[in-house]
Amino acid sequence: MRSSQPVAPSPAIPLAAARRNQAVEIRFFAFADHVAKPLRDVGLREGAALRIVSSHRRVIVAIGTSRIAVAADLAAGVFVEELAR
Amino acid sequence: MIPRRVSKLRWRNTVADWTANPSARPERRVALAGNPNVGKTTLFNRLTHQHHKVGNYPGVTVEHKSGSMLRPDAAPIEIVDLPGTYSLNPRSLDEEVAYRALIGAIEGSRRPDLVVCLVDASNLERNLYLASQVLDLGRPTIIALNMVDVAESAGIEVDPRKLSEELGAPVVSIIASRGEGIEALRNAIAGPLPLPARRRWKLDPCVEQKVEQLAQQLARDLPGLSPQQRFSDALRALTQRGASFFEVHHTPGFWLQVREARQALENAGISSEQAEVAGRYGWITPLVARAAAQPAAAQTTLSDRIDAVLTHRIAGPIAFFLILGMVFQSVFNGAAPFMDAIDGATVAVGNWLGASLPAGPIRDLLVDGVVAGVGSVVIFLPQILILFFFLGLLEDTGYMARAAFIMDRVMKRVGLSGRSVVPLISGFACAIPGIMAARTIENQRDRLLTIMVTPLMTCSARLPVYALLIAAFIPAGAVFGILSYQGLTLLGLYLLGIVFAVVAAWVLKRFVVTGDPSVFVIELPPYRLPRLRDVAWRMFERSRSFLRRAGTIIFAAAIVLWFLATYPQVDPKLEIEASRAELSQLLSETSHAQRRAEVSARLAALDSAQASYALRHSAMGQLGRFIEPAIAPLGYDWKIGVALISSLAAREVAVSALGTLYSVQDADETSTRLLDRMRADVNPETGNPTWTPRVAASLMVFFVFACQCLATVAVVRRETDSWRWPLFMFGYMSALAWIAAFITYQGSSLLGLS
Numbered sequence: 010m011r012s013s014q015p016v017a018p019s020p021a022i023p024l025a026a027a028r029r030n031q032a033v034e035i036r037f038f039a040f041a042d043h044v045a046k047p048l049r050d051v052g053l054r055e056g057a058a059l060r061i062v063s064s065h066r067r068v069i070v071a072i073g074t075s076r077i078a079v080a081a082d083l084a085a086g087v088f089v090e091e092l093a094r
Numbered sequence: 095m096i097p098r099r100v101s102k103l104r105w106r107n108t109v110a111d112w113t114a115n116p117s118a119r120p121e122r123r124v125a126l127a128g129n130p131n132v133g134k135t136t137l138f139n140r141l142t143h144q145h146h147k148v149g150n151y152p153g154v155t156v157e158h159k160s161g162s163m164l165r166p167d168a169a170p171i172e173i174v175d176l177p178g179t180y181s182l183n184p185r186s187l188d189e190e191v192a193y194r195a196l197i198g199a200i201e202g203s204r205r206p207d208l209v210v211c212l213v214d215a216s217n218l219e220r221n222l223y224l225a226s227q228v229l230d231l232g233r234p235t236i237i238a239l240n241m242v243d244v245a246e247s248a249g250i251e252v253d254p255r256k257l258s259e260e261l262g263a264p265v266v267s268i269i270a271s272r273g274e275g276i277e278a279l280r281n282a283i284a285g286p287l288p289l290p291a292r293r294r295w296k297l298d299p300c301v302e303q304k305v306e307q308l309a310q311q312l313a314r315d316l317p318g319l320s321p322q323q324r325f326s327d328a329l330r331a332l333t334q335r336g337a338s339f340f341e342v343h344h345t346p347g348f349w350l351q352v353r354e355a356r357q358a359l360e361n362a363g364i365s366s367e368q369a370e371v372a373g374r375y376g377w378i379t380p381l382v383a384r385a386a387a388q389p390a391a392a393q394t395t396l397s398d399r400i401d402a403v404l405t406h407r408i409a410g411p412i413a414f415f416l417i418l419g420m421v422f423q424s425v426f427n428g429a430a431p432f433m434d435a436i437d438g439a440t441v442a443v444g445n446w447l448g449a450s451l452p453a454g455p456i457r458d459l460l461v462d463g464v465v466a467g468v469g470s471v472v473i474f475l476p477q478i479l480i481l482f483f484f485l486g487l488l489e490d491t492g493y494m495a496r497a498a499f500i501m502d503r504v505m506k507r508v509g510l511s512g513r514s515v516v517p518l519i520s521g522f523a524c525a526i527p528g529i530m531a532a533r534t535i536e537n538q539r540d541r542l543l544t545i546m547v548t549p550l551m552t553c554s555a556r557l558p559v560y561a562l563l564i565a566a567f568i569p570a571g572a573v574f575g576i577l578s579y580q581g582l583t584l585l586g587l588y589l590l591g592i593v594f595a596v597v598a599a600w601v602l603k604r605f606v607v608t609g610d611p612s613v614f615v616i617e618l619p620p621y622r623l624p625r626l627r628d629v630a631w632r633m634f635e636r637s638r639s640f641l642r643r644a645g646t647i648i649f650a651a652a653i654v655l656w657f658l659a660t661y662p663q664v665d666p667k668l669e670i671e672a673s674r675a676e677l678s679q680l681l682s683e684t685s686h687a688q689r690r691a692e693v694s695a696r697l698a699a700l701d702s703a704q705a706s707y708a709l710r711h712s713a714m715g716q717l718g719r720f721i722e723p724a725i726a727p728l729g730y731d732w733k734i735g736v737a738l739i740s741s742l743a744a745r746e747v748a749v750s751a752l753g754t755l756y757s758v759q760d761a762d763e764t765s766t767r768l769l770d771r772m773r774a775d776v777n778p779e780t781g782n783p784t785w786t787p788r789v790a791a792s793l794m795v796f797f798v799f800a801c802q803c804l805a806t807v808a809v810v811r812r813e814t815d816s817w818r819w820p821l822f823m824f825g826y827m828s829a830l831a832w833i834a835a836f837i838t839y840q841g842s843s844l845l846g847l848s
Binding site: 030042043044046047048049050051052053054055056062063065066067069071072073074075076077078079080083 | 180181183185216217219220223244245248250365367368371372375388394395397398401402405406407495498499502503506511512536613614615616617618620
């Protein structure tokens with residue numbers, strides 16, 4: 010809940026670059042909150058644990074049973090913490 | 095893919111735990127709220143026994159609609175189906191409709207007495223975010239836990255009693271698609287109203303304090319607001335920047351306090367805009383862990399495996415175009431026997447009327463006007479049904495959202511996003527629902543661009559025009575014995591519409607509707623086996639609508655066109671009369687069979703010339719010849735011009751107009767097939783055929799681009815709240831149609847084509 014302004018933590022990797030089947034967690038959004046809102050609305054929020062289903066240009070992520078497709082430029086602005094390889 | 099097995103879940107509900115008012119109000123108004131694609135309309139149809147369109151993709155419902163839940167022992171209860179929304183902080187028009195309806199801000203309708211909030215049991219955490227906002231409104235609320243079967247198949251077991259305790263509201267488990275649990279929900283809706291839930295989640299203490307201060311300010315400014323409404327308004331004002339219509343009733347002093355509160359939070363390093371999300375999920379996440387047993391490990395589903403192909407960067411677009419190709423091949427090849435049967439029936443009715451009625455204007459009106467005009471359109475019903483069968487399958491399986499995903503790359507390049515694809519594909523059925531579906535696009539620039547280009551998508555009303563011209567002038571052979579030339583031509587026309595919709599969007603984005611594009615985020619629903627009953631109902635609805643149009647607009651147009659093509663009647667030219675008298679004399683004097691045949695043929699040609707002369711001098715002929723100079727460069731004669739003008743009422747009327755025109759002109763012809771008459775038509779002035787493949791191609795291209803539909807213009811006027819955009823759309827599409835048809839006709843001439 011602290012500020013979502015981008016900082017560049019070293020262990021974080023962009024969602025768009027995450028490998029298929031990789032489990033990740035969204036740390037924060039590297040863009041303004043009004044852009045982050047559509048993502049949060051569909052469940053892509055800070056702290057959410059995801060799984061990458063596909064990451065070609067547009068990213069498909071799994072949150073539980075739901076599958077969300079996100080444009081690559083948005084996905085690239087989401088920093089994630091690697092949970093498992 | 096969701097299996098169709100019967101759920102073994104025992105239906106439990108916790109309504110009795112939360113009721114206070116023992117008497118049900120007879121005029122009860124119940125709103126169905128929930129995330130997109132959670133099954134609200136399916137439930138609405140179950141409760142009200144209506145048949146509104148459902149589909150397996152987000153954004154099927156964009157307007158609120160109401161119906162009555164009838165019970166034998168009680169007064170009717172009004173059920174209101176709302177568009178899906180992810181939160182009560184609306185971003186798009188359809189979400190705003192849902193929010194306004196829930197707070198009673200829609201003109202002419204009051205606040206609901208009860209809210210039934212549908213949540214997807216298989217995606218509980220995300221769905222409870224909206225549910226928590228609905229509960230905060232302070233209205234009696236029932237949580238309908240839908241898709242329990244889907245949750246079970248994913249290994250998720252939800253405990254409704256535990257969930258109810260945690261939420262502070264009654265929970266009823268249902269499977270709306272199969273009608274399971276609906277009776278329990280009906281009883282809950284009709285029974286005593288549950289007590290409104292109290293807020294159980296907490297904000298960050300600093301934010302909570304600011305919201306309380308703002309709520310106190312609201313209590314002073316607007317004493318009529320309930321405590322829950324004060325809290326909701328204060329929270330929204332603080333956490334939603336650029337909040338829209340609900341700001342207007344707040345005072346400048348309140349907004350000053352909001353700005354100060356935001357600044358104070360920012361100085362403390364706290365994001366006010368994340369406060370609500372963090373607070374609600376901070377409550378929901380552990381709640382879900384307590385109320386639902388989740389599978390230990392993430393599962394790769396059958397939908398994931400299908401998506402590995404259908405959303406693949408190379409295989410996905412190939413599959414998309416193969417699916418479209420298969421649809422249009424089927425439209426042509428599968429409909430032929432049924433069309434022949436309708437054609438035969440139309441001919442039989444015409445012949446029967448011709449033989450039964452005495453000669454005169456009434457018989458001519460019925461045979462040449464009504465039967466020829468209406469029959470020439472009704473014949474295309476099988477093709478429209480096949481098209482809607484496949485569109486229904488695409489919508490029900492969940493492929494529509496994948497199409498949006500695949501096309502996002504192309505749409506991005508022209509300044510739109512994949513969100514525009516669902517309205518555009520809906521335009522294959524009819525531009526009007528496509529334009530309405532654009533309400534789901536939150537970015538106003540993207541929404542306007544989508545509205546402007548959706549009518550370029552080939553709607554089903556164009557199909558009769560294409561089908562007639564393709565059948566008449568495209569050979570029936572096939573490439574490799576599989577892909578028919580006719581089906582490929584139809585596919586080409588659909589693709590032409592798609593390509594130019596994209597091109598038009600690009601041009602409009604650069605020069606007319608400027609601004610930043612919206613972001614692309616879309617939920618991909620799990621693939622489902624299509625419910626054939628829903629698909630069949632949609633086909634039935636479409637055929638009923640098509641036949642209603644045939645029985646009203648096209649019927650009326652056929653009668654008007656017959657009168658315009660028949661009157662004013664002119665005396666035949668003197669030389670025609672003299673030739674007829676001479677030939678009739680010759681026929682009566684000749685007994686030689688070959689000679690008699692020659693004279694009879696000359697008499698028939700004379701009759702045709704006379705009919706043609708009369709038609710040219712009828713009101714329709716004069717109108718057609720008036721516009722002929724404008725359309726002659728496109729290869730059209732005045733009869734085609736009349737068809738173009740008539741098609742402004744509805745595109746299919748062009749076919750009906752040609753049917754009536756050729757029936758009036760060739761009243762004595764034995765062939766009753768419109769395409770045969772068109773092929774045989776000769777320009778009396780030049781002696782050349784009126785119709786050639788070049789003319790047909792030019793006319794088809796004209797129909798790809800022209801906005802020949804006044805209903806579409808009216809809907810664009812309503813959706814943009816201005817005449818500027820519908821007039822602009824009509825103008826640019828008409829200009830595009832003329833230029834494209836000109837290039838097609840004159841270009842093919844330069845290439846030496848006939």
